[in-house]
Amino acid sequence: MVKPWLLAVALAGMILAGPAFGHAKLRSTIPAADAQLQVAPKSLTLNFNEDVRLAVLTLTADGKDIPVTVDRSAPASPQVTVTLPVLAVGKYQVRWSALSPDDGHVSNGTFSFAILGPVTAPATPVPAAATSR
Numbered sequence: 001m002v003k004p005w006l007l008a009v010a011l012a013g014m015i016l017a018g019p020a021f022g023h024a025k026l027r028s029t030i031p032a033a034d035a036q037l038q039v040a041p042k043s044l045t046l047n048f049n050e051d052v053r054l055a056v057l058t059l060t061a062d063g064k065d066i067p068v069t070v071d072r073s074a075p076a077s078p079q080v081t082v083t084l085p086v087l088a089v090g091k092y093q094v095r096w097s098a099l100s101p102d103d104g105h106v107s108n109g110t111f112s113f114a115i116l117g118p119v120t121a122p123a124t125p126v127p128a129a130a131t132s133r
């Protein structure tokens with residue numbers, strides 16, 4: 001007779017061993033989901049639990065699509081970063097879809113973040129040589 005706790009341990013072990021069989025899971029993002037930002041982010045980073053190829057990434061603000069370029073030829077990686085255009089104050093929704101090259105599975109999800117402002121132009125560091133006194 002198998003003791004219930006032993007079964008639970010065995011199940012937990014199977015779940016922990018899961019990544020080899022599972023779909024790519026989004027672990028974290030920069031900016032984080034539901035972040036309230038003072039400054040517009042210049043890029044968006046998605047961290048997954050395994051190598052992925054980003055298939056789709058759409059950014060919408062108030063129902064309007066913000067064009068974002070996804071490099072689909074980039075090598076599979078657990079971390080994917082896309083460059084963002086200059087973003088205004090507002091609420092943004094990110095919709096992503098990622099392919100796991102290992103098993104061909106696609107996972108997807110959405111998250112949002114907000115830029116509260118004030119939004120200044122992207123801070124471009126002044127080249128040291130250009131500052132004259």
Ligand SMILES: [Cu+2]
Nearest residue numbers: 022023103105
């Ligand atoms: Cu899978």
